[in-house]
Amino acid sequence: MKILLVGAGLSGAVIGRQLAEAGHDCRIIDSRPHIGGNCHTERDPETGVLLHLYGPHIFHTDDEGVWDYVNRFAEFVPFQNRVKTTSQGAVYSLPVNLHTINQFFGKTLRPDEARAFIESRADRSIAEPQSFEEQALRFVGPELYEAFFKGYTEKQWGCSPRELPASILKRLPLRFNYDDNYFFHRFQGMPRAGYTAMVAAILDHPRISVELETPYRPEMAAQADHLFWSGPLDGFFDYSLGRLGYRTLDFERFTYQGDYQGCAVMNYGDRDVPWTRITEHKHFSPWESHEGSTCYREYSRAAGPGDIPYYPIRLVEEKSLLAQYVELAQAQKAVTFVGRLGTYRYLDMDVTIREALDTAGVFLGAEKAGEAIPAFVMPPL
Structure with missing residues (x-):
C-alpha cells in the first residue's frame, strides 16, 4: 500500500x-x-554545544x-535529570525531597519526621482536591506551594492554579528521602x-x-x-x-564563556521573574567538553495562529x-x-x-x- x-x-x-x-x-x-x-537537535555553530532547539528532551521510560x-x-548514554529551582533568593533541588524540606524550613528532619511535619502543614479540611491549588495545599501545605508551585504554574499556564485540574500536580512527586533524580523510571538516557x-x-x-x-x-x-x-x-x-487551546514557548538565547548555572535546568518559582526556567544545554551532554555555553530563557504564553503548539x-x-x-x-x-x-x-x-x-x-x-x-x-x- x-x-x-x-x-x-x-x-x-x-x-x-x-x-x-x-x-x-x-x-x-x-x-x-x-x-x-x-x-x-543540532550543533550550535558558535559554541559547538548540542542544542535541543525546542526545549529539553530527556528520555525516560519503564517500557x-x-x-x-x-x-x-x-x-544511549545514561543521564539523570537533576532540576534546581531558584525561589525567594535561594536555590533548592526538585522534585521536593527531604533535602528541599530541611533546607527550606531550616530543619534536620528524618524521613518519618518530615512526613509528619508536612502533614501538619497541610490543609486537611480538603478531602477531595479538585484544583491544582487544592491538591497542593492538601499535600504540601501553603509554604511549599507558594515557593515552588504557585508562581511557576501561573507563568506556565497563564491562569490561576485554582482553574487547573488537580491531576496536573499529581504527576509531580513529593519524596521523603534525598533522591533528587527528577524521574523515577528504570531506563533514563x-x-x-x-x-x-x-x-x-x-x-x-x-x-x-x-x-x-x-x-x-x-x-x-x-x-x-x-x-x-x-x-x-x-x-x-x-x-x-x-482553535484548540495550547500554550507555546518563546526562547531567549544567550551564550556564556564558562559554566553559567552548573546544571541543565534551573526553574524560577517567583512570579516576578518573567521566565519559567533557564536551560544550559551543554549539561544535557555531560560526556562532552565545551568552554563556551549556550543557554535559553523560556517564556510561556498562549499560542496563536503561526505559533508552535507545545502544551494542550x-x-x-x-x-x-x-x-x-x-x-x-x-x-x-x-x-x-x-x-x-x-x-x-x-x-x-x-x-x-x-x-x-x-x-x-x-x-x-x-x-x-x-x-x-x-x-x-x-x-x-
Missing part, C-alpha cells in the same frame, strides 16, 4: 519504519526544514520494549549523537521517502491508500470549529471543542490521527513511541483481516 504520513517527528518516523519493514511504501512530509519534530527500540537506532540522528536512523529505509518544507495539501491524500496525521487535530479540518490546555472549554473535532475525525475514511498534536494530549517521548508502535500493529492487523483502521487507536477523550 501507499502510505502518506504527515509529520517527520517520532510518531511519523516510527509508524513509517514499522510499515516500511512490512512492505508498504511510506511517503513522509513535514512543513519544517528538519526531521525530528520538537525533539530536533523495556521502547527502550530496546530506541537503542536499536542510537547509542540521552542519545549520544542527538535525537535528530536517531530519527534519521529510523527513517533510513528504502521504502521510506522524506520531503521537508512540504506542507500538507488535501489533494495529497488522494495519492495514498492511507493517511497518518500527526499535525494538529483542528488543523486537519482547517480550524473550521475554532484541555480544560472544560477545550475538551468540549475537542469532542466535536473527534466526531469529525471519526467520520473520515482512511485517516488515522496520531501523536501529541493529532490526539491533543501531552505525551512523553516513550509514550509517543509506544503508541506509534501499537498503531502500526493495529494497522497491519486490520489490513490482514480486511478491516478498516480506526481514526484513533488512542482515544483523545
Whole structure:
C-alpha cells in the first residue's frame, strides 16, 4: 500500500519504519526544514554545544520494549535529570525531597519526621482536591506551594492554579528521602549523537521517502491508500470549529564563556521573574567538553495562529471543542490521527513511541483481516 504520513517527528518516523519493514511504501512530509519534530537537535555553530532547539528532551521510560527500540537506532548514554529551582533568593533541588524540606524550613528532619511535619502543614479540611491549588495545599501545605508551585504554574499556564485540574500536580512527586533524580523510571538516557540522528536512523529505509518544507495539501491524500496525521487535530479540518487551546514557548538565547548555572535546568518559582526556567544545554551532554555555553530563557504564553503548539490546555472549554473535532475525525475514511498534536494530549517521548508502535500493529492487523483502521487507536477523550 501507499502510505502518506504527515509529520517527520517520532510518531511519523516510527509508524513509517514499522510499515516500511512490512512492505508498504511510506511517503513522509513535514512543513519544517528538519526531521525530528520538537525533539530536533543540532550543533550550535558558535559554541559547538548540542542544542535541543525546542526545549529539553530527556528520555525516560519503564517500557523495556521502547527502550530496546530506541537503542536499536542510537547509542544511549545514561543521564539523570537533576532540576534546581531558584525561589525567594535561594536555590533548592526538585522534585521536593527531604533535602528541599530541611533546607527550606531550616530543619534536620528524618524521613518519618518530615512526613509528619508536612502533614501538619497541610490543609486537611480538603478531602477531595479538585484544583491544582487544592491538591497542593492538601499535600504540601501553603509554604511549599507558594515557593515552588504557585508562581511557576501561573507563568506556565497563564491562569490561576485554582482553574487547573488537580491531576496536573499529581504527576509531580513529593519524596521523603534525598533522591533528587527528577524521574523515577528504570531506563533514563540521552542519545549520544542527538535525537535528530536517531530519527534519521529510523527513517533510513528504502521504502521510506522524506520531503521537508512540504506542507500538507488535501489533494495529497488522494495519492495514498492511507493517511497518518500527526499535525494538529483542528488543523486537519482547517480550524473550521475554532482553535484548540495550547500554550507555546518563546526562547531567549544567550551564550556564556564558562559554566553559567552548573546544571541543565534551573526553574524560577517567583512570579516576578518573567521566565519559567533557564536551560544550559551543554549539561544535557555531560560526556562532552565545551568552554563556551549556550543557554535559553523560556517564556510561556498562549499560542496563536503561526505559533508552535507545545502544551494542550484541555480544560472544560477545550475538551468540549475537542469532542466535536473527534466526531469529525471519526467520520473520515482512511485517516488515522496520531501523536501529541493529532490526539491533543501531552505525551512523553516513550509514550509517543509506544503508541506509534501499537498503531502500526493495529494497522497491519486490520489490513490482514480486511478491516478498516480506526481514526484513533488512542482515544483523545
